[in-house]
Amino acid sequence: MVKLLEAVEISLTMNSKKILDSVNLCFDRGINLIAGPNGSGKTTLLKILAGLLRPSSGKILLDGLDITMKKAHERVKLGIIMAPERMKLPLSLTVDENLRFCDRNRAYEYFPELKKISEKKARDLSGGERQMVILARAFAKNSKYLLLDEPFQGLHEKIKERIIKLLEEEGRKRGILVVTHDELEKIFSMSDYICVLTNGKLLYAGEKEGGEKILKKFFI
Amino acid sequence: MLVSIAIRILVLVLLILPVFLDCYTKLLAASALTLAIFTVSWLYLEKDLGWASLGHSIPFGVSAYLFAINPLLLFFSPLTTFLLFPLSIFGKHTFPFASFVFSVFLWYLAHHIVFEGKGGEEGFRAPSINLDLIYLISVTILILSCLLIWKISNSYFGLKVKAVRDDEIAAKAIGINSLPFKVFGFAISCSLASIAGILHAAIFGHVSPGVFSPYFSLFPFVAATIGQGKIWSSILGSYTVVFLSWFLSPYVPEFHYAIYAVALILASYTQSYARSDRSV
Numbered sequence: 001m002v003k004l005l006e007a008v009e010i011s012l013t014m015n016s017k018k019i020l021d022s023v024n025l026c027f028d029r030g031i032n033l034i035a036g037p038n039g040s041g042k043t044t045l046l047k048i049l050a051g052l053l054r055p056s057s058g059k060i061l062l063d064g065l066d067i068t069m070k071k072a073h074e075r076v077k078l079g080i081i082m083a084p085e086r087m088k089l090p091l092s093l094t095v096d097e098n099l100r101f102c103d104r105n106r107a108y109e110y111f112p113e114l115k116k117i118s119e120k121k122a123r124d125l126s127g128g129e130r131q132m133v134i135l136a137r138a139f140a141k142n143s144k145y146l147l148l149d150e151p152f153q154g155l156h157e158k159i160k161e162r163i164i165k166l167l168e169e170e171g172r173k174r175g176i177l178v179v180t181h182d183e184l185e186k187i188f189s190m191s192d193y194i195c196v197l198t199n200g201k202l203l204y205a206g207e208k209e210g211g212e213k214i215l216k217k218f219f220i
Numbered sequence: 221m222l223v224s225i226a227i228r229i230l231v232l233v234l235l236i237l238p239v240f241l242d243c244y245t246k247l248l249a250a251s252a253l254t255l256a257i258f259t260v261s262w263l264y265l266e267k268d269l270g271w272a273s274l275g276h277s278i279p280f281g282v283s284a285y286l287f288a289i290n291p292l293l294l295f296f297s298p299l300t301t302f303l304l305f306p307l308s309i310f311g312k313h314t315f316p317f318a319s320f321v322f323s324v325f326l327w328y329l330a331h332h333i334v335f336e337g338k339g340g341e342e343g344f345r346a347p348s349i350n351l352d353l354i355y356l357i358s359v360t361i362l363i364l365s366c367l368l369i370w371k372i373s374n375s376y377f378g379l380k381v382k383a384v385r386d387d388e389i390a391a392k393a394i395g396i397n398s399l400p401f402k403v404f405g406f407a408i409s410c411s412l413a414s415i416a417g418i419l420h421a422a423i424f425g426h427v428s429p430g431v432f433s434p435y436f437s438l439f440p441f442v443a444a445t446i447g448q449g450k451i452w453s454s455i456l457g458s459y460t461v462v463f464l465s466w467f468l469s470p471y472v473p474e475f476h477y478a479i480y481a482v483a484l485i486l487a488s489y490t491q492s493y494a495r496s497d498r499s500v
Binding site for chain 1: 376379382383385386387389390391392393394395396397
C-alpha cells in the first residue's frame with residue numbers, strides 16, 4: 001500500500017554540520033508524533049516536508065509522487081500545510097485579514113474568541129492569540145497533511161484542551177504531524193504513529209506500543 | 221483625523237490653484253506635481269512591498285531619456301522594472317545602497333550617451349506639450365495613481381503582497397508564491413515612476429543627465445519622510461521640497477541639499493512610519 005507522505009533517506013548538512021542523517025519515515029492518516037530532544041532536527045524535518053527547506057539528499061514522496069523539488073506554495077496546493085512555530089504571521093494584517101487565506105467561517109468556528117479581536121493587527125496580539133490565528137488558519141484550510149510545530153506554545157490550558165479534541169477529530173480525516181514538548185503525554189496517548197529523533201538520526205519509527213519505552217525513558 | 225482632512229484639502233487646493241496663476245508658477249507646480257507622482261510610486265514600493273529604493277531615478281530617468289530620443293519609445297518604459305528588480309537579489313537591507321549606486325552609475329553613463337550628434341552633457345530635447353494640457357494630464361495621473369494604489373492595497377491581491385512583505389516564510393507557508401507579487405509590485409511602482417519621468421521631460425522639453433542625479437534619486441525618500449509615509453502628506457512633502465528650494469535658492473544656492481540633510485536626520489525619528497498603516 002502506498003503511504004501518503006514519505007521521507008526517503010533525507011539528509012541535510014548546514015555549515016558542514018549534519019542536521020539530518022538518512023531519515024526514512026512513512027506517515028499515514030491520523031496523529032503522527034515526532035519527538036526528540038531540542039536540536040534533534042524535528043522542526044527541520046517538518047520544514048523539509050513543507051518545502052521551506054531543501055534537503056541535501058533524499059526524496060519526499062506524496063502518494064508515491066516525488067515532490068522534493070516542489071516549492072512550499074506548490075505543496076500547499078498539493079495539500080501539505082505547515083503551521084510554523086514562533087509566531088510566524090504577517091504582522092501588519094488584522095486577524096480577519098490573516099484568516100482570509102483560509103475558510104474564515106470555519107476558522108471562527110474552531111476559535112470563536114478570534115471574532116472579538118478580528119480587527120486587531122497581528123502585531124498587537126499576545127503570543128497565545130497569534131498562535132490561535134496560526135492554528136485556526138491551518139485547521140480551516142483543506143489539506144491532506146497538517147504539520148504542526150509546537151502547537152501549544154503560549155496557549156491557555158482551556159485552549160490546549162480544545163486543540164487536543166480538534167486533533168482527535170481532524171486526525172480521522174487527514175494526516176497530522178505534531179512536533180511538541182508541551183502536552184507530550186496526551187499527544188502520545190492519541191498518536192497512531194511515533195518517531196523519535198536524536199542528533200538528526202532516527203532512533204525509532206513505528207507503532208505507539210513499540211516506541212513507548214524509548215519515549216518514556218528519554219522524554220516523558 | 222482633522223489634520224488628515226486639512227492635508228487633503230490643502231493638496232486639492234494646491235492642485236487646482238495653479239490653473240489660475242501665471243505661467244512660471246504653473247510650470248513650477250507642474251514640476252512639483254510630476255515629482256509627487258514619482259513620490260507616490262516610490263511610496264508604494266516602500267510601504268506595500270517593503271523595498272526602499274534610493275535609485276528610483278532609474279525608471280524615472282530612463283523613461284525620460286527614451287521619450288526624448290523617440291516619443292514612441294515611451295511604450296517600453298514599463299520595462300525599466302527589469303533594471304530595478306534584479307537589484308532585489310541583494311536583499312532588503314542592501315537594496316537601497318545598490319539601487320543608489322546603480323543610479324549614480326547611470327548618471328555617469330548618461331553624460332556619454334550621444335545619439336545622432338545630440339546628447340552628452342547637454343542632454344536631449346524632448347517633445348514639448350502645451351503646459352495647460354500637461355498640467356491637466358499630470359493632475360489626472362496623480363489622482364488615478366492614488367486610486368490605483370488604494371485599490372490594490374485594499375484588495376485580496378494587496379493582502380498577499382503585504383503578507384509577502386511582512387514575512388516571506390510565513391507567506392510561503394500559507395501557499396503564497398512570493399516572486400510574482402514582488403515582480404508585479406516593482407512593475408506598478410516603476411511604471412508610475414516612468415510616467416512621472418515622461419511628464420517631467422514633456423514639461424521642460426528637455427532631458428539632461430541630471431535626471432539620474434542624487435537630487436532625483438533621493439527626492440521621493442525625502443518627500444515621504446516629510447510626509448511621514450502617508451500618501452497625501454507625501455504629496456505635500458513633494459510640493460514643500462520643490463517650492464521651498466525655489467523660494468530660498470536665490471538666498472541659499474542649492475538649498476534643496478539643506479532640506480535633504482534635515483530629512484535624512486529626521487528619517488531616523490520618523491522611521492516608524494514604515495511600519496505604520498497606510499492612510500490615504
